[in-house]
Amino acid sequence: MSNNGEGAGDRRPASFGNRAFARYFSAIAVGAFGTALTSVALPVLVVAVLGANAFEVGIVNAAQFVPYAVLGLFAGVFVDRWQRQRMLVWASVGRAVSLALIPAMWVAGLLPIWMLVVLLLLFGAFSVFGFAATQSLLPQIVERRALRAANARLDQAEAVGQTAGPALGGALVGWIGAPLAIAVDAVTYVIDAVLISGLRLTEREPRAVTRRSVRREMAEGLRWVYRHPVLAPLAWSTHVWFIANAAALTIFTVFALRTLGFSPLLYGLLFAGAGLANLLGATLAPRVGARLGSGSTITVGRALYPVAWMLVTSAPAGGSARPAAIAAVLVFAGMILQGFAGGLENANEMSLRQAVTPDGLLGRVNATMRSANRTLGAVGAIAGGSAATLLGERSSLLIAVGLFAVAFAIAIGSRVRAARDDEDSAAPT
Template sequence: MSGPPAGFRWYWFSQTASFVGDRLTGFTAPSIAILVLHASSAEVGVLSATGWLAYPAFGMLAGGLLAHVRKRPVLVVGELTRLLAFVTVGVLAVLGHISVAGLIVAVAIAGVATVFGDVAGQTYLPTLVEPRSLFPANARVQSSDSLSKLVGPALAGVIIGVVGPFAALAANGLPFALSAFGQSRVRTLEPKPLPQRRDPVLVRIRDGLTQVRHIPMLRQIVQGSVIRAFGIGVVDTVLLLFAYRALGLSSVGGGLLLAAGSLGGLTGAFLAARLAARFGVRRMMLLSGLEGASWLALPLCLFVAPVAVLVAVRVFSSVWLPVWAVLTTGVRQSLAPPGHESTVHATARTLVSSATPAGSLIGGLAAGAATGWLGVTHGLVLVLTAGGLIAGCSVLFVRRASRSLVQPELVAA
């Protein structure tokens, strides 16, 4: 592929704008709740959980409903829905009508739209590029996601400082308008959905589960991704607890720690397709287990340079998550049977997205128990190391993957 097709370039532009909107609104909404509305811890928890719960609640339903419709209009409507949700609550806030409940409603509506857009997007992407270009295409999208995580919160803080928190909430929804525009510019002819019997939605949902269960490689990838998401949920929950309570870092130091991880993720997204083209998809999926194995080095912080050890482990581990994400997404897209793409992707994403909050909950409970037993520093080191090991175990599910998996083209991703 000499260069990405025009249709994919617009799709990529749209996804990038959408990611930026996610990061801006994801920072601004809880900031308003905490700093302006003085929300309680329980209210902040509900606000944070609302976005996570959209996938477990609606993921498989989205797959069933989208099985027999064109995907591009769904992407456009989803982005406009998110725009409307945040602009509306922002305007109401400027007019003096704002509450934590209003923020929760906006986040909930945007979360449902995100689920439908995510399922539609993962199903739509394979129609925009050649099969062997799926890995570079997914790498480009993943790099945009990683970059948005790096710059999004800082940019949101600047916008809040310039226009104020309420106007910022409305302004931060504007990237969704750019995303909808980008999707509307995709001229690639989307294949007409296969003429199939219009089964009830519950039957289509069951179809997604059946396809994932009966296609060995799909089943292995989904199982591995669920385990990895659970482990990452543990690590991400305990990471800042360790940074603040054990190492005494400030909020600035915690922010820099997360930014360092985002830089590692951006590097991994940039290299994923190149490494897979050179060394093979299966080999690189297995090597991505270093994301979890790297946390075995964390106990070194008990003896030398604790901050330096934590940063090094965080950066190195973050490189490998996008490698796993890019490769497993490409393989899943290539293996989903025609006519079953949306239900397969919805099933996979629902299971994986449900594992992350479960890991967060277990990580928090384990941290409390471990610190009471071993003390703050040793207890949190134990939980972080265990969470990393769980994430690393994901590669055990793909160790028997076929060496004949479709390989990406050796091109700049």
């Protein structure tokens, strides 16, 4: 079994006294800041700079998810075979290069929508391996009983990045333009790679690959997820959530920037507010999870999303000051509620998944769920863009609200509701 190289053989808790965790935390925080910055810059680039319509926005959003459908299961197998730290470093380098090419090609006048889609597909391919390694490396850094606290701290880091990133992103977009703002995210991935490469971990040696079938190993991961009495309904609830969330965010880009007439700065501040709420939710996540149980906490979080998006959907459009102010208040309220729900449930979902899965399967389980989630996210993005084009933005957002409600219904109607990560869960059947 792998050991924390800075802890004399036993893994240490999720505190900054654990130098490996502190470095890992810093890498996650820096990456979250850059990702949040791009979450503002990329939609502005697509809508305002490249002049894309709602359907093209959906295609661009889907491009970030499609590689999970193609490579996700393979990534899980190789994360369980190879050293996760090394894989994560190279994945960060690849993502840095992919993003850096966006402003480079824009400066050269070579960035039509289709080229942006190609670069995002490349970025997504590196992300498949990067996220599978990220989610599977944490149990090598902290002991398993500290996973919920560790995941909550990481969520706090991401929430801080999501708070500062969009606000700065909106300002940077107004100052230097959306393409150059994306270059900042590329730099954060370089910093991420440097921090991760400096982790002093003693990972297990890579497993021999000649005697095992890739197909058989993928099947083992699929069986663990979809036959487990807790992970299976959790997976299906999360899959539906990803369809709804990708559709809603795709529609929201056009709804906020065009229909409601929000400026890039205001658009960024919306996500900054969501980031603050996410930080609050992540801060409360360990305490609420310990009191209610991780499954109940996840279920409560899922109940908040339909309410959040109903607030967004009800925002009025209009040229006068009063409708604009009401729209801003409703959208801010919805985004804050969405951010809080995400912070509350995410650490509990990750710790539950990590706690019930053996280390030798963790890469495949994480990659299986992330692959399915991102694949369905691509479906949701395209469906959201298409629905907004055909049905209008408000009607399409109402459909997304219904899907969020379905995700909640799956969680509350299954064993997810009573699951805990601090006791043994039932074995797969």
